Amino acid sequence: MSDIPLDAVPAASAPPARKRARLPGMVIFAIAWLLLMLLTALAADLVSPYSYTALDLQNRLTPPIGMGGEWVDPLGTDELGRDVLSRLIASIRMSLLIAFGATVISAVLGVSLGFLAAHFRGVVEQAVLALVDFQASMPFLILALAVLAFFGNSLPLFICLLGLHGWERYARIARGLAVSAGSQGYAAAVKGLGASPWRVYGRHVLPNIASTLIVSMTLSFPEIILLESGLSFLGLGVQPPMTSLGNMVGYGREYLTRAPWILLAPSSVIVLTTLCVSLLGDWLRDRLDPTLR
Amino acid sequence: MLRFLGIRLARALLTMVLVVTFAFVVLRLSGDPALLIMSADAPPEAVAAFRESWGLNDPIWQQYLRYFAAIFRGDLGQSMRDGRPAIELVAERVPATLALTIPALLIKIGLGVPAGVYAALHRNSFADRAVMLLAVAGFTVPSFVLGLVLVLVFAVTLGWLPSGGQESWRHAVLPVITLGIGGAAVLARFTRSAMLEVLGQPYMRTALAKGVPWHVAVRRHALPNAAIPTVTIIGFMVGSLLAGAVVVESVFSWPGVGRLLVVAVANRDLAVVQCILLLVAATMVTANLVVDLLYGALDPRLRAAPRGATA
Numbered sequence: 001m002s003d004i005p006l007d008a009v010p011a012a013s014a015p016p017a018r019k020r021a022r023l024p025g026m027v028i029f030a031i032a033w034l035l036l037m038l039l040t041a042l043a044a045d046l047v048s049p050y051s052y053t054a055l056d057l058q059n060r061l062t063p064p065i066g067m068g069g070e071w072v073d074p075l076g077t078d079e080l081g082r083d084v085l086s087r088l089i090a091s092i093r094m095s096l097l098i099a100f101g102a103t104v105i106s107a108v109l110g111v112s113l114g115f116l117a118a119h120f121r122g123v124v125e126q127a128v129l130a131l132v133d134f135q136a137s138m139p140f141l142i143l144a145l146a147v148l149a150f151f152g153n154s155l156p157l158f159i160c161l162l163g164l165h166g167w168e169r170y171a172r173i174a175r176g177l178a179v180s181a182g183s184q185g186y187a188a189a190v191k192g193l194g195a196s197p198w199r200v201y202g203r204h205v206l207p208n209i210a211s212t213l214i215v216s217m218t219l220s221f222p223e224i225i226l227l228e229s230g231l232s233f234l235g236l237g238v239q240p241p242m243t244s245l246g247n248m249v250g251y252g253r254e255y256l257t258r259a260p261w262i263l264l265a266p267s268s269v270i271v272l273t274t275l276c277v278s279l280l281g282d283w284l285r286d287r288l289d290p291t292l293r
Numbered sequence: 294m295l296r297f298l299g300i301r302l303a304r305a306l307l308t309m310v311l312v313v314t315f316a317f318v319v320l321r322l323s324g325d326p327a328l329l330i331m332s333a334d335a336p337p338e339a340v341a342a343f344r345e346s347w348g349l350n351d352p353i354w355q356q357y358l359r360y361f362a363a364i365f366r367g368d369l370g371q372s373m374r375d376g377r378p379a380i381e382l383v384a385e386r387v388p389a390t391l392a393l394t395i396p397a398l399l400i401k402i403g404l405g406v407p408a409g410v411y412a413a414l415h416r417n418s419f420a421d422r423a424v425m426l427l428a429v430a431g432f433t434v435p436s437f438v439l440g441l442v443l444v445l446v447f448a449v450t451l452g453w454l455p456s457g458g459q460e461s462w463r464h465a466v467l468p469v470i471t472l473g474i475g476g477a478a479v480l481a482r483f484t485r486s487a488m489l490e491v492l493g494q495p496y497m498r499t500a501l502a503k504g505v506p507w508h509v510a511v512r513r514h515a516l517p518n519a520a521i522p523t524v525t526i527i528g529f530m531v532g533s534l535l536a537g538a539v540v541v542e543s544v545f546s547w548p549g550v551g552r553l554l555v556v557a558v559a560n561r562d563l564a565v566v567q568c569i570l571l572l573v574a575a576t577m578v579t580a581n582l583v584v585d586l587l588y589g590a591l592d593p594r595l596r597a598a599p600r601g602a603t604a
Contacts, residue, residue, distance in 0.1 A: 133304065134311045137581055139536045142554075142573050143315075149558040149566040150319045226435045230540050233437045234555050246437075253441060253544075257449050267438040274433040282429075 027283045030276035037092060037273055044093040049083060052090035053241055056081035061259045076261045078252070087243055088265050094244040095270075098159050099224045103217055105163025106224075110170025111213065115201050117171070118178035128171060135168040141227065148236050158237060162228060166220040173216060177209040211288040218281030222274035229270050245270050301585040305578045312574040316567050317360050321353070364571065370564035372557075379568040383550060387535065389459065390542070390549030393468050394534045400473030401480050401530060406523065408477070409484025413492065413519075414511065424481055431478020440471040440544035457546035468545045472538060476530060483526050487519040494518070521592055524584055532580030536573040 023031075040047060056077065064076035064084070075084040117128040147161055178201065181187045190204050229246025231237035238244040240251075245266040252263030351359075363369075369379045412424040447467060448456035455464050491497065492515055500510040530537070539551035546552070550569060557565035 130307060130311070134308055134315075137308055137532075137577055138312065138574060139533050139577065141539055142536045142570060145539070145554060145558050146316070146566055146570045147319060149561055149563060150322075152561070222433060226433075229435055230437065233435075234540065234543055236555065236558055246435075249437060249441070256441060256445060260445060263441060267441070271434050271438060274435075275429065278429055278433055 024283070026279050030279040030283075033272055033276045034280065037096065037269075040089055041093040041096045044089050048086045048089045050086045052082065052086045052243060054082060054086075056083075061255065063259070064261045064265075075265050076259065078259070078262045079255055084262060084265055087248060088269065091243045091245045091248050091266055092269060094238060094242060095225060095228060095246070098162060098228050098238070098244070099221055101159040102162035102165065102224045102228075103221050105160060106165055106167040106220065107170050107213065107217055109163065110167035111174040111206070113167070114171040114174025114176075115178055115205070117175045118182065119197055119201070125175070128175070132168040132171055135164075140165050141230065144227070144231065145236065148231075153236065153239060155238070155242070158228075158231075162224055165224055165227060166216075169216055169220065170213060173212055174209065177212065178205050181205045181208060215281060215285045215288060218277055218284060221281075222277045225270065225274055225277075297589055298586070301582060305582045308578050308581075309574060312571065313361060313364060314357075316570055317357055320563065320567070321356075369568040369571065372565050373562050374560060379564040382565060383553065383568050383572060386548065386550045386553050389547060390535060390538055390551060393465060393472060393538050393541070393547060393549065396465070396469045397472035397476065397538075398530055398534065400469065401476035402527060404473070405477035405480025406484050409481040409523075410488055410516070410519075412481065413485045413488030416489065421485075424485070428478040428482040428485075431475050432482065434475070436471055436475055436540050437544050439475065440467065440541055443467050443471060444544075457544075459547055464545070464547075468538070468541050468547055471541050471544070480523070480526060480530075484519070484523050487522040488515065491515045491519045517591065521588065524587055524591065528580050528584030528587075529577075531583075532577035533573075535576050536569075 058081065059077050060079060060081045062077045062081075065074050075088060077083055078087065113128050113131075117125040144161055144165075148158075151157060181204075186208075187200055187204060190200050195204075225245075228237055228244065229249065232244045232246030233250040235250055238247050240247070248266040249263045249270075252259070252266070255262055367380065371377065372379050372382055408424050408428075412421040415421050444456045444467065447454045454466050456467075458464050497510060497514055500514050501507070505513075535550055536554075538547075538549060539554060541547070542549045542551035543555055550572075553565065554569050556562075557569070
């Protein structure tokens with residue numbers, strides 16, 4: 001399917017370009033929320049009112065503002081008296097770090113394999129395609145759990161493991177687009193001028209397929225956040241004393257009836273963040289890439 | 294047609310071989326199995342005897358072949374916790390998982406496909422917007438959040454349904470709804486875009502230009518063509534009947550395969566993990582094979598040019 005050259009797409013299906021110049025309200029909201037998350041993650045140590053591990057056993061399970069709490073702990077405290085807002089900020093940093101790391105790893109891995117397949121064809125291509133089929137046909141959560149069972153858990157391993165999620169999509173796209181680029185004039189022209197394969201793929205093919213790849217990244221970023229939070233929720237992802245959004249929900253579950261705020265705060269952040277990235281991705285896809293739907 | 298079948302079967306087998314290899318490689322990479330299974334302070338003679346009896350001193354390719362042979366005999370090792378065969382432990386959990394995932398699958402198909410078709414046929418209407426909004430929400434709300442919110446509302450606040458356990462059918466209601474809603478959203482979104490794609494095709498315009506009524510054109514031309522991509526994703530859902538409820542089973546303390554897997558991973562009970570991995574892979578591969586065969590029935594073009602579908 002991805003072998004179809006870009007110019008073979010019938011002109012009728014392309015949306016009229018630049019019909020709406022202004023940003024839709026939802027997209028503005030999405031960008032604002034994501035910027036807020038990004039700033040929170042970058043300035044976590046500055047904006048965090050307390051250390052996220054600081055205990056205060058006198059003030060356990062105090063409710064947040066709006067449920068009878070005070071400004072000392074705006075989002076309440078957890079079962080050990082730790083400030084939920086501070087933990088939330090640390091969790092946002094951890095979850096975003098993992099999701100960014102894993103997205104970049106899977107994009108680099110997938111694009112490299114896709115280019116290798118497109119460049120060498122033959123056996124290499126068949127091997128890559130077999131791996132792609134394998135990856136696409138197995139539920140990733142099960143593979144990830146198997147690896148965690150065999151290797152145990154550490155943060156770098158965990159990020160690399162999540163980086164294996166979704167590489168097959170980039171590989172498919174990169175291979176398909178690189179093959180069709182090879183048959184278009186510009187790649188052949190640079191090659192004819194004596195450019196090395198590195199230069200052809202890095203400087204000429206990659207920028208031409210970048211918009212499609214960026215759209216795929218916005219699709220897989222929320223999936224990785226969901227995967228990370230799911231594994232951490234099960235107690236198999238980020239390990240204490242480190243904290244992540246899923247981790248907070250998992251531990252907060254014990255106090256669902258007495259202190260629902262412990263899990264509601266990180267849950268809302270997960271939902272809003274994945275929602276905003278998806279909205280932004282859909283919008284970018286409509287703008288940048290009429291070939292995907 | 295025979296050639297098409299042959300290629301599909303070969304690919305299914307190749308995937309299974311890859312999964313078994315993956316399990317073997319990961320098992321070997323993760324450290325010396327002798328040290329993993331025996332405690333760290335076991336006497337060296339005991340470790341040596343263990344290595345000898347399990348053939349760990351043989352060349353790696355012999356171990357690999359023996360691993361394959363054992364799996365073909367159905368010998369998947371013993372659980373390290375209670376010494377029972379791993380396959381038995383897993384098999385007795387399967388009915389509980391299916392009791393959640395099969396009703397959930399029916400909800401997904403029963404809600405998702407009609408909603409997607411309706412949204413596509415009434416593009417940009419209020420109903421379309423509502424369906425798409427729900428679909429995006431269903432995709433972005435993780436199952437554990439949805440499950441816990443349902444527990445908070447229906448079990449804690451209203452007290453209508455139990456929050457966890459497996460005593461009666463009432464215990465299954467919340468987990469089935471949690472699983473069903475998320476999947477229905479994915480399916481609705483997918484069906485809608487498949488339908489939109491088909492509705493824009495020249496053959497639809499041709500049919501309408503010939504004077505075929507709209508509803509006949511939709512039924513005879515659009516639906517069968519849109520069914521092809523939709524069947525793929527339903528096939529994936531059928532394939533994950535065993536593995537699709539890992540998180541939800543944990544939320545509702547439902548004693549199914551997923552719960553067993555999480556506990557086995559936490560305890561590093563490798564035989565059980567490996568057994569579930571292979572079983573899930575077998576289910577998935579079988580479902581994909583059936584989908585491929587259905588393609589052959591749904592889409593005559595694929596029978597003529599099988600490679601075109603895989604690229």
